[in-house]
Amino acid sequence: MKKFENKRIAFLGPRGTFTEEALLSAVLVKEENLVPCSTVYDVIKAIEKNETENGIVPIENSIEGSVNATLDVLTFEANDLLIEREIIAPIRHRLIVKPGVKIKDVTSVISHPQATAQCRKYLAKNLSGVEVLAANSTADAVRRVAEKNGCVAAIGTTLAAKLYGLEVLEADIEDFQDNKTRFVLLGKEATKKTDRDKTSIVVFIYEDRPGSLLQILQEFAYRYINLTKIQSRPTKKGLGDYCFWIDMEGHIEDEAISSAIKCLKCKFRAVKTLGSYPMARK
Secondary structure (H helix, E strand, O other): OHHHOOOOEEEEOOOOOHHHHHHHHHOOOOHHHEEEEOOHHHHHHHHHOOOOOEEEEEEEEOOOEEOHHHHHHHHHHOOOOEEEEEEEEEOOOEEEEOOOOOHHHOOEEEEOHHHHHOOHHHHHHHOOOOEEEEOOOHHHHHHHHHHOOOOEEEEEOHHHHHHOOOEEEEEOOOOOOOOEEEEEEEEOOOOOOOOOEEEEEEEEOOOOOOOHHHHHHHHHHHOOOOEEEEEEEEOOOOOOOEEEEEEEEOOOOOHHHHHHHHHHHHHOOEEEEEEEEEOOOO
């Protein structure tokens, strides 16, 4: 944790997001070194331009799955960046309002689409028929509630409610109590091998043809490498043109992983290594 104490860290902002909460729960960082950014792309660019040493972004949720915007930016936009560690944090949604507003008074709810999707049952039961509006982030939703007149509510964090002088009307409104999000801390430094690591890569195939995925999987199966995630993403170059995001247990310095990646580079158009890093404890 001391490693990041004096470093500037960009995060998906504004202040009060789940991303900031996750960062503060796992890393020692001075408040003046926190740099909020509007988008995942902006976080990436802040590191590349040396405006910050590190950045943190959400990459996967246990309910809604992968954050595709993050996968795509890391795959197609990030240059010379590495994942230095992962953080898994519980997601506890709060219904946030101005002081004195009751749930029967709420006329609309604002939040990030991922957050409202994770609270579908609560909204259907307690705020049926109430307009649901999209925001760039949960913290942005809370900020908008603070600025608006009327009985508007936001779904967001306790941290955001405190920052914007609002009240938590109801807590833990997520549909599934074991709701967790995986975040990745990005930087430019390769991480030393530990006894519990994970490696992330992206494999770009030549064309959509039978057996491409099998060829990839065989390299790992042959070496008894455990894959923790595999997902196809369009390359944006045309229908049927895909790449594969793969997470696996182990470090790139391990002979088996190094050998597998070397073989993949010989068989496919390109392999992008996104780093080896300590695996978070769930």
